[in-house]
Amino acid sequence: MSKFQPFGPFKMPMNGSLVDTSKFATFWATIERQSPGLSRAVGCYVFAIRAGKGAKPWYVGKTEKRNLKDETWAPHTLYVYSKALNLRERGTPVLYLIAKQTRIGRYAKPRKGGIGDIRALENLLIGSCLLRNDKLLNVKQVPERNVTREEVKVAKDVVAGVRLELDA
Numbered sequence: 001m002s003k004f005q006p007f008g009p010f011k012m013p014m015n016g017s018l019v020d021t022s023k024f025a026t027f028w029a030t031i032e033r034q035s036p037g038l039s040r041a042v043g044c045y046v047f048a049i050r051a052g053k054g055a056k057p058w059y060v061g062k063t064e065k066r067n068l069k070d071e072t073w074a075p076h077t078l079y080v081y082s083k084a085l086n087l088r089e090r091g092t093p094v095l096y097l098i099a100k101q102t103r104i105g106r107y108a109k110p111r112k113g114g115i116g117d118i119r120a121l122e123n124l125l126i127g128s129c130l131l132r133n134d135k136l137l138n139v140k141q142v143p144e145r146n147v148t149r150e151e152v153k154v155a156k157d158v159v160a161g162v163r164l165e166l167d168a
Contacts, residue, residue, distance in 0.1 A: 002117040003101045004043060007035060009055060009094035012047075017085050019078055019093070028069050031097075039069035041099040041107030042115060044122050046129065047081050051091035057129035058084035059137045062122040064115045068097055080137050087135065098125075 010031060013023035028039050044062045048055035059080045063071035071077065072095060085093060100108040100118060108115065130136050 002121075003103075004098050004121060005101055006096060006098045007031075007038060008096035009048070009050065010097070012081070012093040012095055014093065017082075019073075019081050019085075021073065021078065024073055037107050038097065038099055040067045040109065041097075042066075042110050043068060043097065043099040043108070043118060044125055045072050045098065046096040046125060047077075047084060048094050048096065049084065049088045049091040050094050051088075055094055055096075056088075056091070056133050057136065058087070058133065060122060060125045060129055062118050063110070064118050065110050065112060067110055068099065072097075084137055 010027070013020040013027055015022070032039055042063050044060065045068060046057050047059040047061075048057045050056075059077075061071065061077060066074075081093065098121065100115065102108055126136065126138050
């Protein structure tokens with residue numbers, strides 16, 4: 001059975017309405033002090049904007065062949081963050097990290113062939129985040145936005161069931 005550990009939220013450094021890439025080293029140094037090795041792990045991440053009623057997810061990503069540090073600040077990812085920041089009215093951008101762990105509790109490292117359970121977790125997170133934000137910016141896994149009430153109910157039941165399994 002795969003094991004994942006969530007971390008965050010981590011406040012994203014800003015320069016105006018964009019993520020401040022000049023603060024990259026400082027951002028990851030802070031995370032490394034809190035959880036050594038996390039930046040070199042693989043797993044999933046959620047970019048969200050925190051406001052009065054919690055955090056609203058805007059993008060779910062995964063990394064299997066690169067580490068979290070490199071993937072979450074890659075140009076294509078920063079572009080998606082900027083799109084989300086332009087859609088929001090206010091709030092603080094935050095990043096959640098969900099690291100895959102090995103059987104002995106270390107962080108899993110990148111692999112050339114990818115890691116299937118990370119893809120499965122990403123799909124589960126996308127489904128869950130869609131329940132919170134129907135404007136989620138994931139394109140590949142969310143081609144159609146017309147979801148029926150019954151599909152939403154089924155998705156909520158599935159997410160609730162997975163939570164029970166993860167807690168067990």
